[in-house]
Amino acid sequence: MFSGIIEKLGRVTTIERQGGSLVLQLETGYPDLELGESVAVNGVCLTVTAFASEGMATFFVSPETIDRTNLGRLAPGKLVNLERSVRLETRLSGHLVQGHVDGTAFLSAILPEAGSRRLEFQIPAELARYCVEKGSIALNGISLTVNGITDAVSGKASLFVTIIPHTWDHTNLQSIEVGDALNVEVDVIAKYVERLCQPYPKH
Structure with a gap:
């Protein structure tokens, strides 16, 4: 489990393709990782296989992770957001983030806004249904507040978030460009509520 508060920027050193899978090597800046430990890489929960x-x-x-995330678009030299899993005594400064990415959203605009930046993304309708204004969302593993969400048209909705200078400077948002894909994890509570509210089957 993670909090969506990015700890470090890592850098991709090598990417090795093995069939439909990838072996990803990163400069993490963590000197004390453990074999089998979970680390969120751009919001994707991955297991340390060597360090x-x-x-x-x-x-x-895995192929499933490649299909659902932007990790397959990485290249050597690219920056990635890193967060180690939370401890029970850790302050939850963000929100509950599982590291189980639901899909991707594409950046459509970066607008200056009183010292901050307002970002607009195009998000699939099947994910937009779980987003509400002032609710939480994880983009590339960053816990953010949804500032606005439009109704989906032609299968896409526009989602807006405001990025303060600290977040911009300490995450890989600083290097994104219009058209880039970011990993999306919607609030898992919304998915549970939807599931529980579905009518029970008749016997």
């Missing part, structure tokens, strides 16, 4: 004390770590990325 070195200088902070190099290796992760295996």
Whole structure:
């Protein structure tokens, strides 16, 4: 489990394709990783399969993860957001983030706004249904507040978030461009509520 508060920016060093899977090696900046530990990479919960004390770590990325996330678009030198899993005594400064990405959203605009930046994304209708104004969403693993959401048209909705200078400077949002894909994890509570509210089958 994660909180959506990014701890470090990592850098991709190598990507090895193995059939439909990837082996991803990163400079993490963490000197004390453990084999089998979970780390959120751009909001995707991945397992450390090898590591070195200088902070190099290796992760295996399955075809399912490639299909649902932007990890397959990474290249050597690219920055990624990193967060280690939370401890029970950790302050939950963001919201409950599982690291189970639901899909991707595409950046359509970056607008300056009183020292901050207002970002507009195109998000699939099947994910927009779980988003509400002032609700929580994770984009590339960053816990953010939804500032606005439009009704879906032609299968897409527009979602707006405001990025303060600290978040811009300390995450890989600083390097994104219009058209880039970001990983989306909607609030899992919304999905549970929908499931529980579905009518029970008749016997």
